[in-house]
Amino acid sequence: MDADVIVTGAGPVGLFLAAELKLAGAEPLVLERLPTPSEETKARGLGVLATELLRRRGFGDRLAEADAAGTRDLARDHGTTLGHFASIHKLVPDPDRPRTNIWQPQLERLLTEHALALGVRILRGHEVTTIESDDDGVTVNGRWRGRCLVGCDGGRSTVRKLAGFAFPGTPPLLRTTAGRVRFAGDVPAGGRYPAGAFMFGGSMAGFTEPAGDADPDGPVTAAELADGIRRVTGTEVVVEELTDGRRFADQARQAATYRMGNVFLAGDAAHVHSPSGGQGLNLGLLDAANLGWKLAAAVRGDAPEGLLDSYTSERHPAGEAVLRNTRAQSALLAPGPHVDALREIVAELMDLPEANRYFAGLLSGVHQRCELPYAAGEPAGTYTPDLELIDDDGRVTRLHEHTRTGRGLLLLTPDTRHLADERVGMRVDVVPVTNVGPLLLRPDGVIAWAGEGSPKAALDAWF
Ligand SMILES: Cc1cc2nc3c(=O)[nH]c(=O)nc-3n(C[C@H](O)[C@H](O)[C@H](O)COP(=O)(O)OP(=O)(O)OC[C@H]3O[C@@H](n4cnc5c(N)ncnc54)[C@H](O)[C@@H]3O)c2cc1C
Structure with missing residues (x-):
């Protein structure tokens, strides 16, 4: 084997996935067809959940620095820094859960630095043109061999086509x-x-x-x-x-499944949609975060039953939700007097604070919930914000200061400390807190358990 996991594509999703795999103890190899990084300025913004995800891996200062310049550019180009739904610029940002305005090439440079610092091998100038998959692994271009392959090779994904993933959806409007x-x-x-x-x-x-x-x-x-x-x-x-x-x-298509045997898809390779509302990176980076630790556990040989299949069952609905709201945005962007009238009504709705939060939530995905296969309490299944944590000595930290290693975290209040024993400590990091919790957080930031009964079912399901 040349690697545990061959990642096709050094776009944002492939780079982040490779870093997550490496953090979790698997050996990735990234094959990228371009000899040098792309300077194409596609995305200019990172959604709330992706911003929080990258903060948890130590990107906070660099994102904040980029955001200052990106926000100036946004004001120049759009005349406002409010978010938009179908180019109706009225969405009020949530100061507690901000987006980041950053141009895609700059983000890719940060992700490349992060991956290289972890020791990820990135081979540029290597286009994936053939794959052969068998029970033990996948051979790429007749030359590289990995236990599995992930197509992070964008909307026209070669891996998706070669492996025969169905890609149903709607043509462009x-x-x-x-x-x-x-x-x-x-x-x-x-x-x-x-x-x-x-x-x-x-x-x-x-x-x-x-x-x-x-x-x-x-x-x-x-x-x-x-x-x-x-x-x-x-x-x-x-x-x-x-x-x-x-x-x-604005064609909207999504792979019917994100896994066929030992071949996986993530990012634009798994879903394409209109860029309206700037959601592609959010979706793709969260795919990578969901898949990374699970695939690494499978490669290490200690994945619980069904762990890898939960990648499709959790991430396909997230993709579907984005396809749904981008289709709705396209309908509102089409020309014609009937659409003009509908836009006026939607714009009026967006002046209602609750409706404004609803539209912002559609784009950020903060209300999305992963279905968990056990009772877990509120708000289990959603993504954690960057919580303030206070320990027994009154020391205040933020969640992102505890998550650089990419391990699961069990936040235990004084009355729940008895839930942690040595075996639990081998599976996740235990953090004593006094002000929130108890909570079990997965490496991708999903709240896996929130105090209902014992965390045993959640620990057994994920770790
Ligand atoms: C105009 C525009 C504006 C956008 N604005 C936003 C925004 O503001 N916010 C947001 O979140 N999203 C936005 N998006 C979407 C965002 O750019 C994509 O979702 C994002 O690039 C997806 O990342 P990815 O890594 O999945 O794929 P890509 O960025 O497409 O990267 C795929 C990589 O794979 C490589 N590759 C392809 N084929 C092969 C092969 N056969 N072998 C080896 N390597 C290969 C490519 O060279 C590339 O480096 C926008 C998109 C567009 C077009």
């Missing part, structure tokens, strides 16, 4: 073409038009229109952008300079 643009002369106002939408803020400009049958390929050209803006707004523009051109559509 809308297509967007955009880039960093310098115009010469007048530019029409940004906003909705009868034929589509024109976005123009700061340095970014682009247009969205019904997808039709066309599936343009190749680099975006200045002429293509100017033509599209004219089609949508009815105004001729002169695009003097265009960089960073990109096209994206």
